[in-house]
Amino acid sequence: MTKLANYTQGQWQEGKGPGSTLYDPVLGTELATVSADGLDMAACYDWARKHGGTALRALSYAERADLLKQIVQVLQNNRDKYYDISLQNSGTVQNDTAVDVDGAVYTLSYYAKLGGKITGRHLRLDGEPESLARDNVFASQHIHVPSRGVALLINAFNFPAWGLWEKAAPALLSGVPIVVKPASATAWLTHEMVKDVIEAGILPDGALNIVCGRPEGMLEALNGLDMVSFTGSADTAATLRGHPRLLHDGVRFNAETDSVNSAILGTDKDDAAADLLVREVVRELTIKSGQKCTAIRRIFVPEARYESVAGAIAAKLKTITVGDPRNPDVRMGSLVSLQQQKAIVSGIEQLAAHSDVLFDGRKETTIQAQAGNACVAPMLFGVKNPDTHKLVHEVEVFGPVATLIPYRDAEHAFELARRGMGSLVASVYSDDPEFMALAAARLAESHGRVHLVDSAVAKAQTGHGNAMPQSNHGGPGRAGGGEELGGLRALKFYHRTAAVQGSPDILDRLAGA
Numbered sequence: 001m002t003k004l005a006n007y008t009q010g011q012w013q014e015g016k017g018p019g020s021t022l023y024d025p026v027l028g029t030e031l032a033t034v035s036a037d038g039l040d041m042a043a044c045y046d047w048a049r050k051h052g053g054t055a056l057r058a059l060s061y062a063e064r065a066d067l068l069k070q071i072v073q074v075l076q077n078n079r080d081k082y083y084d085i086s087l088q089n090s091g092t093v094q095n096d097t098a099v100d101v102d103g104a105v106y107t108l109s110y111y112a113k114l115g116g117k118i119t120g121r122h123l124r125l126d127g128e129p130e131s132l133a134r135d136n137v138f139a140s141q142h143i144h145v146p147s148r149g150v151a152l153l154i155n156a157f158n159f160p161a162w163g164l165w166e167k168a169a170p171a172l173l174s175g176v177p178i179v180v181k182p183a184s185a186t187a188w189l190t191h192e193m194v195k196d197v198i199e200a201g202i203l204p205d206g207a208l209n210i211v212c213g214r215p216e217g218m219l220e221a222l223n224g225l226d227m228v229s230f231t232g233s234a235d236t237a238a239t240l241r242g243h244p245r246l247l248h249d250g251v252r253f254n255a256e257t258d259s260v261n262s263a264i265l266g267t268d269k270d271d272a273a274a275d276l277l278v279r280e281v282v283r284e285l286t287i288k289s290g291q292k293c294t295a296i297r298r299i300f301v302p303e304a305r306y307e308s309v310a311g312a313i314a315a316k317l318k319t320i321t322v323g324d325p326r327n328p329d330v331r332m333g334s335l336v337s338l339q340q341q342k343a344i345v346s347g348i349e350q351l352a353a354h355s356d357v358l359f360d361g362r363k364e365t366t367i368q369a370q371a372g373n374a375c376v377a378p379m380l381f382g383v384k385n386p387d388t389h390k391l392v393h394e395v396e397v398f399g400p401v402a403t404l405i406p407y408r409d410a411e412h413a414f415e416l417a418r419r420g421m422g423s424l425v426a427s428v429y430s431d432d433p434e435f436m437a438l439a440a441a442r443l444a445e446s447h448g449r450v451h452l453v454d455s456a457v458a459k460a461q462t463g464h465g466n467a468m469p470q471s472n473h474g475g476p477g478r479a480g481g482g483e484e485l486g487g488l489r490a491l492k493f494y495h496r497t498a499a500v501q502g503s504p505d506i507l508d509r510l511a512g513a
């Protein structure tokens with residue numbers, strides 16, 4: 001069986017020992033192993049900073065944007081291979097693979113285009129100079145300069161392609177070398193993409209590195225000018241945050257973690273908005289079997305709409321075929337592993353013990369796959385006492401599971417959404433513009449993104465769960481407190497900000513420096 005090698009210090013190196021095994025979650029076959037045992041992480045980071053960082057920073061933003069463009073070409077040329085790997089290792093149907101693979105290529109292309117428009121060569125100005133003295137003889141100009149550290153990118157299992165490139169694109173565009181650590185269970189796709197890009201010889205030596213598995217000293221070997229961009233569970237984020245390199249030495253840390261996201265139906269009299277909400281809820285429940293950090297977990301509807309919305313969602317869920325993604329009739333594939341299946345089944349049992357069951361996939365869905373598969377059928381719960389029901393606002397069941405919740409009035413809905421204590425996204429469905437504007441103002445404080453859908457944008461809207469590179473991705477509190485994407489905002493994490501104080505004549509020269 002193939003052992004996925006690690007790429008550090010300009011060479012491929014196999015980890016020692018047996019490592020851990022990657023499986024096909026539907027057929028149960030063993031696909032590859034990963035191990036990072038024996039890697040020298042201090043040497044890996046030194047090499048990346050010294051060779052990769054120096055070479056990247058010697059280029060302008062536009063030149064680095066051109067490198068991203070070349071990476072896009074390589075990924076597009078190998079797209080079919082990536083779809084095949086995803087089918088085997090993630091158990092996803094083609095439409096779901098597209099969210100990961102094509103989403104990655106789109107994000108990278110977006111940053112290639114955006115970077116091509118940055119005029120500065122080696123730094124970016126932040127705003128205009130501000131006078132510090134009478135007659136403006138002395139002033140202050142803020143600048144952003146690329147960090148000289150290395151960026152460690154730690155990713156979750158659910159987006160092995162997008163998770164890599166949505167972090168790598170702004171880092172490389174900023175001139176910062178990266179070390180990617182994919183989640184072990186689905187490392188194959190990340191590994192293959194990195195291998196293709198390295199073999200294409202696009203990036204300078206040391207700019208792109210990959211470690212698969214859990215290398216010893218991964219955090220220990222970082223220094224105070226390095227960065228860690230993490231995606232995964234809140235528990236792992238908490239463990240990493242407590243490491244002395246972060247806590248004491250000031251390694252910069254961005255976390256994208258769990259989230260109990262909301263969809264809220266307005267108080268509209270007609271059915272148009274309800275239809276839009278139902279369609280989106282079913283999409284979110286079933287795409288990637290609900291294994292999306294942005295997936296809708298809580299659905300808030302006016303009390304009078306509770307029964308009708310429950311019936312409409314259940315009717316659509318009944319038509320979803322779940323099973324082996326190789327079967328063309330199957331619309332929803334598998335969870336990523338048997339381990340995840342066990343966790344999701346336990347989460348479902350926990351919710352079932354404290355909620356009404358409005359759609360029970362365990363009884364109403366036949367799974368079309370051989371025995372031993374990691375599939376889970378969709379579930380819709382209902383909670384009529386959301387003010388006192390703690391579980392529904394706290395537990396993220398990372399699968400095809402959501403809960404319908406009635407609200408009394410608009411302020412009650414917003415208050416309940418806030419009980420998620422910080423989420424990635426809330427979507428709102430209404431044709432009442434005043435309700436929509438109020439929702440945006442009320443929800444923005446506790447959500448990284450507010451997605452407003454009325455009949456006029458029904459076709460053009462980009463979807464509740466899609467993290468578009470133009471918009472911020474991240475959320476406060478429980479969602480990790482991080483910020484990613486959002487156009488050029490993403491570059492800030494990989495730059496250092498300084499105030500330069502001097503004469504206006506010198507400050508004028510900074511732009512061309």
Ligand code: NAP
Pocket residue numbers: 154155156157158159181182183184185213214231232233234235236237239255256257258259292293396398424479480
């Ligand atoms: P996880 O168990 O926290 O793992 C995430 C990553 O951290 C993996 O690469 C994992 O490596 C690594 N890791 C785990 N423990 C570590 C440790 N002690 N030291 C160093 N690295 C460690 O999360 P997951 O199960 O992969 O992903 C599911 C979770 O991610 C869900 O809660 C979901 O909400 C969240 N998520 C959030 C976002 C977002 O953008 N907010 C996106 C996707 C997923 P190994 O795989 O080798 O253990």
